[in-house]
Amino acid sequence: MSCRRILFLSLLVWSFPSCSPHKTNVDPVNCPLISHDQKDSFEAPIQEEFPAKVWIDPRFTAEQRRLIVQGFEKWNAFGQEKEHKAFFEIQNASSMVDFASTDPTDCQSMPGSPDSIRVYLENSEERWTSLHLVEKNDDPTKVVSHPAITLRCTVRNDTENLGNLEKQVILINTNYLNKINGKPSGVDQTVSVVTHEVGHSLGLKHSCQAGSNDNGNYISCNNINSNAAHPYRKALMFPSLTSNEVKEDLSTNDKERANCLYRNE
Numbered sequence: 350m351s352c353r354r355i356l357f358l359s360l361l362v363w364s365f366p367s368c369s370p371h372k373t374n375v376d377p378v379n380c381p382l383i384s385h386d387q388k389d390s391f392e393a394p395i396q397e398e399f400p401a402k403v404w405i406d407p408r409f410t411a412e413q414r415r416l417i418v419q420g421f422e423k424w425n426a427f428g429q430e431k432e433h434k435a436f437f438e439i440q441n442a443s444s445m446v447d448f449a450s451t452d453p454t455d456c457q458s459m460p461g462s463p464d465s466i467r468v469y470l471e472n473s474e475e476r477w478t479s480l481h482l483v484e485k486n487d488d489p490t491k492v493v494s495h496p497a498i499t500l501r502c503t504v505r506n507d508t509e510n511l512g513n514l515e516k517q518v519i520l521i522n523t524n525y526l527n528k529i530n531g532k533p534s535g536v537d538q539t540v541s542v543v544t545h546e547v548g549h550s551l552g553l554k555h556s557c558q559a560g561s562n563d564n565g566n567y568i569s570c571n572n573i574n575s576n577a578a579h580p581y582r583k584a585l586m587f588p589s590l591t592s593n594e595v596k597e598d599l600s601t602n603d604k605e606r607a608n609c610l611y612r613n614e
């Protein structure tokens with residue numbers, strides 16, 4: 350039985366200099382709930398009034414849309430439990446602002462606003478490859494691919510900790526969903542993948558750094574990959590899923606980190 354783990358969930362963040370800086374009111378570095386080895390595991394939170402608006406590409410099938418909505422609702426349940434308000438409100442969008450013709454790495458042309466998220470179906474192999482989300486291998490059965498990515502644009506200057514989120518989109522490639530090394534995974538992982546990406550959209554980086562050396566303030570996943578009981582391994586925000594793995598619910602660690610970004614002052 351293969352237990353090969355593949356990296357398949359990603360986050361890209363671009364920063365650009367701020368011309369009118371204002372400090373964020375969150376300081377996860379001082380959050381008492383997390384230990385030092387996750388102190389660098391945050392990006393800019395959504396700072397606008399909740400709920401943030403969510404538009405879902407109408408090209409997804411009704412079933413895919415239903416599962417995508419479930420991913421957002423996992424976080425809404427947490428928001429309601431903690432602050433009695435939902436983080437997200439799904440909009441009834443019959444059309445989406447075009448994104449396919451823009452450069453996905455260009456923040457200027459990205460559609461969006463600080464209080465909205467657009468979820469796009471992006472099945473173009475060319476674009477997916479250009480975003481480094483397909484890692485080709487000599488053995489075609491070993492192609493490592495990522496089914497989804499959250500692209501975020503933040504404005505930051507030197508004195509700011511996390512900066513300010515300007516806009517963000519989630520891209521999902523259904524050609525790589527529910528597949529491990531090109532073969533069907535044993536279970537439907539759509540909700541697991543979307544819930545993970547929504548965690549990124551709230552400003553959470555991975556629970557540990559994938560493929561990196563340890564840094565005192567952000568532990569490498571290499572240290573915990575083989576420890577199934579580790580809270581960062583069990584987290585939704587762990588960077589990968591194995592085949593047959595379903596992770597649809599927030600772990601204690603996911604909640605603690607989200608509390609650091611969205612705690613009541």
Ligand SMILES: [Zn+2]
Pocket residue numbers: 358359360545549555588
């Ligand atoms: Zn990820």
